Amino acid sequence: MDVFASLNPPQREAVESIDGPVLILAGPGSGKTRVITHRVAYLVKLCGINPYHIMAVTFTNKAAREMEERLNLLVGSSIKDLTLGTFHAICARILRRDGEAVAVDSRFVINDRSDQISLIKRGIQETGFDPKQYVPEAIASAISAAKSHMLDPMEYRETSHSYFEEVVGRVYEHYQQLLKESNSLDFDDLLMKTVQLFRKNPKVLSRYQSRYWHLLVDEFQDTNIVQYELIKLLGSKYRNICVVGDPDQSIYSWRFADLRNILSFEKDYPDTKLVLLEENYRSTKMILETASHIISANQQRKSKDLWTNNDTGEPVAVVETYTEQEEAQFVVSEIERLVDLGEYNHGDCAAMYRTNAQSRALEEAFLRYGTPYKLVVGTRFYERREIKDIVAYLRLMQNPDDAISLFRTINVPQRGIGQQTQAKLSGWAKSINASPYQALHLLANSETKEPTEKPYFNSRTSRILTDYLKMVEDIIARSSELNTVELFDLVIERSGYKEYILSGQDGEERWDNVMELRTVAQDYHYLNPSEGLAAFLDRVTLISDVDGYDESIPAVTLITLHQAKGLEFPVVFIVGMEEGLLPHIRSFDDPAQMEEERRLCYVGITRAKEKVYLVHAFRRNLMGRSMVGQPSRFLSDIPSYQTATSGWWQEEESPLTPSIHSWNKVLVPQPIEMELKVGDHVHHSQFGDGIVVSYQPVNNDAEVVVAFNGAVKKLLLSFACLEKLE
DNA sequence: CGAAAGGCTCTTTTT
């Protein structure tokens, strides 16, 4: 094997610079993935380093799996000793092994986002606040921010300055208590506890430091401070740290990823070797230039010179449709046209959007025309009710103190344990400082206790509770001798879940989902019982969205722009190119967030190899209401010579093809019935009330500048749907 | 005391 064949000089340098810190800034399509895999292959094959001494961190499990497959081809099976995975997965493994030193019980379960929200909601209530006044999501986000900056509740409260932060601090403290009681960790804990473990236990740290001679981190622009600290700690012995990233593709700041990590890296490691990968092998010149124009408008950015030897290609198509339905129809009919021409097949095409809600209109159009598509819904499989139910049962077997899972399973199938009973049980458990499981145990087994200490349950309820407890205890008793699949089957059998789910709505489909989960469990049947169960549960919780994405299926990909990072397609449609959607309205008042929206757009366009369509609709249904939107500001950053606003993409008339207009031409010329003058009060459906600041007749239309509350907008009279207020 | 039906709010992106 020649590890270097077909690497260009900077790629080769990135692969060969194995002594000391390396920062690789890799533009889109610059062969970043190849560099990383070849670097590992180089270390193992040519430098003779045992994969046991290498850690490679990827952004998704899917990326890890792909790297493993490629390395298997390049290096062979010895690669199984490589430490490979996401930060979260790697930390979970470390904590299962060594977490005791920071009071983490090795049987901990991991709470996903929705578990986290429900626990925080309980935290808000039990701290004496009102979850309606303090939105759990907002508190969750603040707590996550604190953890991402490694602040424990005490430290957080020392730094808090507002009343809201005071509330967050109190909830945070109590939330940690709840996590502890239920022996569970949230995503942020996995990272933070691992850092704490290393900081407080030099011996443990030293063991890991000695093990990892080489560290690699992909998607470094999307790491947060804790992750940075983790790498810094792990790498401080050998200092062979290689990080790869692209600041222009940083799109996770809302998850507290911090671009400053790249700056910190060069500061913390002054001897860093910097490698720039600037040759793009993916896209046409037109596409690359269009993307560059869009990203160049960002202020907070180092400019770089991306170039390609690829063909010039076609201009990017900018398309306006009348509604979102027409938008979806355009995407479908255009794909069918390309397929009919024999130029592409369905699997070459992807439709990308800013928000998940946008997938609906697309899906409907694909279904209606029978065009095959695949919707990337990795995590949503695991968010399904039936899946969460079964996972909750299995979590309970690993960790019966897990209150979330206990209350999720206690009345599913319905046993007659309603909210009242659950609240009583929960309250009593809390009052005696026990988990609900322990409380049930006391209830069932200790007749010696004072009767007043126990809550009163009528005989029927008592019996049901005892039966439930007995079922859980029985399964736990047998769990040590059952592999993951056997345990899975036992849970289904003893809980009566099959009959329950089959008798309900969409029973067959839901049962199929349960069986699909079972096939995942089969992957772990060869491990010993406790190890297998833990690994299975970690996997289903730490699953990332794109993990279930299968590129080999010959169908059109429907995907969010965030999920699309790291993928590539010959043909890319970006839909919803409108103000308020891309850029999203929530970024309007924050320039930094606006720049991130722009990067998101950049990520989308640079996924394309040959064709890009930027599509926007004149009106769109948002929350039931039909709204009129303006074309995205990003469209105006593309020089007109690089866009085709009509023509080339629809040489043949297709019966499906909707009427298409260019966004910068008049769409639906309407007679102007309204005369406005400076100073008039007007109403706009999106921006509210405002005052006309200027009025400029243009052809048959007029440009009106209106000062709305907080924003000054330039509008075209015929499209703005302004109402004159008297 | 539990299950089903209607009214309310809020809509970004996700390990």
Place this chain on the structure above:
DNA sequence: GAGCCTTTCG
């Protein structure tokens, strides 16, 4: 349009 919460009915 959906999920969550509250109310109402059995």
